[in-house]
Amino acid sequence: MVVTLDPLHVVVVLIIFLLTYIGIINPKFDKTLAALLGAVAATIVLIFLRIPDSHASTGYVSEQSLLHFTDASIIALIIGTLIIVDIAQSSGVFHFLAIKILKASKGDPQNLLIYFGALTLILSALVNNISAMMIVGSLTILACERLDLDPKPYIITELSMTTAGGIMTLISSVPNIIISQPFEIDFVTFLIIGAPLGILTMVISFVIFIPMFNIRRAKDPEVMRLKVEEFDEWSAVKSRTAFNRSIIVLSITILGFVFSQQLGVSLAMVAVAGAVIMIVTSGKKLEYIFEKLDWHLVAFFLGLFILINALDIVHILDFIAEALAAILPEDDFFAATILLWFISVISGIVDNIVVAAAFGPILLDVAITEGYSQALFAWAAIFGANFGGGITPIGAPSAVVGLAILYRKTGEKIGWGEFIKTQGLATVARLVITTVYLGILFSLGFF
Amino acid sequence: MSEKKLDEIETMFKTATKPKTIIDKYPVIEHIGCILDSSTQGFNALQVASSLALRLKTKLDIIVSEDFHKPLRLVLESNDKELETLSTTARDFVKGTEDLKANIKPIISDKVQQAFDLFFQKKASEDETLFGRLVEHIKTSGIQVCVLGVPLFVRSDIEWESMGTYVLKLLRERELHANWLLVSAKQNIIADSVLAFVSVEQQPASIIALYRRALSFATEHTNFKIVGIVEDNVIETLARLEISDDSSDVPDLESARNKLVTNMEETLGSIQLQSEIDDVIIEGSPTWEVKSGHIAEIVREYIESEHPGIVFVRSVAEISENLDPFAEIVTRQVLQEGFNCLIVWD
Numbered sequence: 201m202v203v204t205l206d207p208l209h210v211v212v213v214l215i216i217f218l219l220t221y222i223g224i225i226n227p228k229f230d231k232t233l234a235a236l237l238g239a240v241a242a243t244i245v246l247i248f249l250r251i252p253d254s255h256a257s258t259g260y261v262s263e264q265s266l267l268h269f270t271d272a273s274i275i276a277l278i279i280g281t282l283i284i285v286d287i288a289q290s291s292g293v294f295h296f297l298a299i300k301i302l303k304a305s306k307g308d309p310q311n312l313l314i315y316f317g318a319l320t321l322i323l324s325a326l327v328n329n330i331s332a333m334m335i336v337g338s339l340t341i342l343a344c345e346r347l348d349l350d351p352k353p354y355i356i357t358e359l360s361m362t363t364a365g366g367i368m369t370l371i372s373s374v375p376n377i378i379i380s381q382p383f384e385i386d387f388v389t390f391l392i393i394g395a396p397l398g399i400l401t402m403v404i405s406f407v408i409f410i411p412m413f414n415i416r417r418a419k420d421p422e423v424m425r426l427k428v429e430e431f432d433e434w435s436a437v438k439s440r441t442a443f444n445r446s447i448i449v450l451s452i453t454i455l456g457f458v459f460s461q462q463l464g465v466s467l468a469m470v471a472v473a474g475a476v477i478m479i480v481t482s483g484k485k486l487e488y489i490f491e492k493l494d495w496h497l498v499a500f501f502l503g504l505f506i507l508i509n510a511l512d513i514v515h516i517l518d519f520i521a522e523a524l525a526a527i528l529p530e531d532d533f534f535a536a537t538i539l540l541w542f543i544s545v546i547s548g549i550v551d552n553i554v555v556a557a558a559f560g561p562i563l564l565d566v567a568i569t570e571g572y573s574q575a576l577f578a579w580a581a582i583f584g585a586n587f588g589g590g591i592t593p594i595g596a597p598s599a600v601v602g603l604a605i606l607y608r609k610t611g612e613k614i615g616w617g618e619f620i621k622t623q624g625l626a627t628v629a630r631l632v633i634t635t636v637y638l639g640i641l642f643s644l645g646f647f
Numbered sequence: 648m649s650e651k652k653l654d655e656i657e658t659m660f661k662t663a664t665k666p667k668t669i670i671d672k673y674p675v676i677e678h679i680g681c682i683l684d685s686s687t688q689g690f691n692a693l694q695v696a697s698s699l700a701l702r703l704k705t706k707l708d709i710i711v712s713e714d715f716h717k718p719l720r721l722v723l724e725s726n727d728k729e730l731e732t733l734s735t736t737a738r739d740f741v742k743g744t745e746d747l748k749a750n751i752k753p754i755i756s757d758k759v760q761q762a763f764d765l766f767f768q769k770k771a772s773e774d775e776t777l778f779g780r781l782v783e784h785i786k787t788s789g790i791q792v793c794v795l796g797v798p799l800f801v802r803s804d805i806e807w808e809s810m811g812t813y814v815l816k817l818l819r820e821r822e823l824h825a826n827w828l829l830v831s832a833k834q835n836i837i838a839d840s841v842l843a844f845v846s847v848e849q850q851p852a853s854i855i856a857l858y859r860r861a862l863s864f865a866t867e868h869t870n871f872k873i874v875g876i877v878e879d880n881v882i883e884t885l886a887r888l889e890i891s892d893d894s895s896d897v898p899d900l901e902s903a904r905n906k907l908v909t910n911m912e913e914t915l916g917s918i919q920l921q922s923e924i925d926d927v928i929i930e931g932s933p934t935w936e937v938k939s940g941h942i943a944e945i946v947r948e949y950i951e952s953e954h955p956g957i958v959f960v961r962s963v964a965e966i967s968e969n970l971d972p973f974a975e976i977v978t979r980q981v982l983q984e985g986f987n988c989l990i991v992w993d
Contacts, residue, residue, distance in 0.1 A: 605653065
């Protein structure tokens, strides 16, 4: 079917979308405010234009047309995991784990890079990549200070690991959540497909970064060991009881995610239930929790989803899907490979969350109408958005955090050139491996 | 990126390599006393003391007494009947309160004649007063916490000074080491939460003493918070001192504030509880915050939001006759708001 566009509708919505996007990427403007302004403008304009909507009770586009249940469910999942992570973090669980890992490395520079890299990968997979970068990055600076090591190679490796960890579970990064929902990928399937590639890319990153930064073994292992032994893993734990409870609730929630399909409940439900149990067992007041919640992030998603739905209502997404279908080769794997690299490049330039939100519905549309493998397209989009975010310093929020930690504590900056030289190389290596990985899984009939 | 969250994570790591002051024990309260006189606040003191004794499972002495600033002879003549009435009130209160066991100790009461005789046998001079006898009793009875009703009515320095002559006398009595829990006429209940205020100028040892004492009031349900206050005047003093060091003209208040807040955070962060203690305080794992500004405003803000059962403040000037200014401002503010305030000496 050929998509027919109404020029007025398209121009108006595109102008709103472009202005919003300029607001989002402009550092002088609050990106949440830009998204909310865009959402409000799009809502008002679409209602005013009286665009027909067969699902609306009035027959025309209304506020309900612009926010779907799936969007609310994604937001609930994000809020739930934010609360769980925040309470667990304040109980000192992650700090404890990070210092234990530091001690296990015995202060050896090479071990430290590998152990902290692996820790970042695990925390990114189970918590989220921004918190992982904040926790491991902060300790990296302290540990390097004590061990007289240059923190830069460690931060760069950890940044790389947030990207690798980001593809391991469904809750590891926001693009995963956004793309998995419409493609109906469950937690276990995500883990089976994503985790092996995450571990593989971690190993490749070590192979690239250890020689690149010339990270050698400790000359005086005993001195280094004694230096890290000075760290106290219980320092951030104010209450053992709260600490134990956080671990229990965190474990139950992860099990809930794993068995969500068998239990017949959505991931959002598990996250919200986990968050409620966490609040109750932590004894913290709701005011305290709400005060700490990242409402900016939640409001940003709300605005973004409304805007994407506005593009859908005026058929811009259908049009792009149609154009994409015309360009893409007929072969599923080649089409997915093009998408993987294309989305990766776009995600390096544009915020990967915006890319995921926009391309999720487009790719689903293309896959359904043209008969491509939906799962293959979904994974190409997920891997592309995650890995592409790692090419440039502004591609993924975790990169922004990592660089800020380094600059705040040492005054050292990593420029675009150095970033692309190190992360870019790792990203290209990853994309090549991902292409092969997808090809193998596709030929084995996984998708 | 959330700068605030990053700061929080970094602060939690900050203490990781610093030596910790591990608190592994705290004084267990076994004996509480309260002084009952005929005032509203005196009866509030009895109610608060009995709640506390039941909660902490301690011995309770109800000391029935009145008008301690007057010479003994006058008290006997004027208040004999009143003290008997008060003793009856105390006995009825104990009978009417489930599970409460208390010793009623009238300094001068229904055993007036006997006390009178004893007094004349023991007294050294005509100047000896009931105040002296009360001090002697508290000293020898082993009371660790003495609950006292405070007649504080309006917000002025004069009223603070005349907050009850014997209350002030007791507070200033250097031989007494009991901690004074002051109860106003506005409140007769004691919620299970502890809020403690410490000043940036207090020594770590003083802060630890307060921490320990606060722990001795905590049960497994206690919500326990410590607030470190960096006072405006201390910030100004430091900023002025730094001018003379840097030979610049304008005091950098922001930099001084940041420095003091960081110091305070490090001090509070360096105090750690051993697990056995931690297990006692389940719900209220002690939390701490540092605030800068005017003492009274910070105290008011926290009291309004936390509604604490007891507010703790430690007076570090117990060897002189007055509370130190920090303790005085906190105590006054807390009592004015109608909450219970414990002045810690130990």
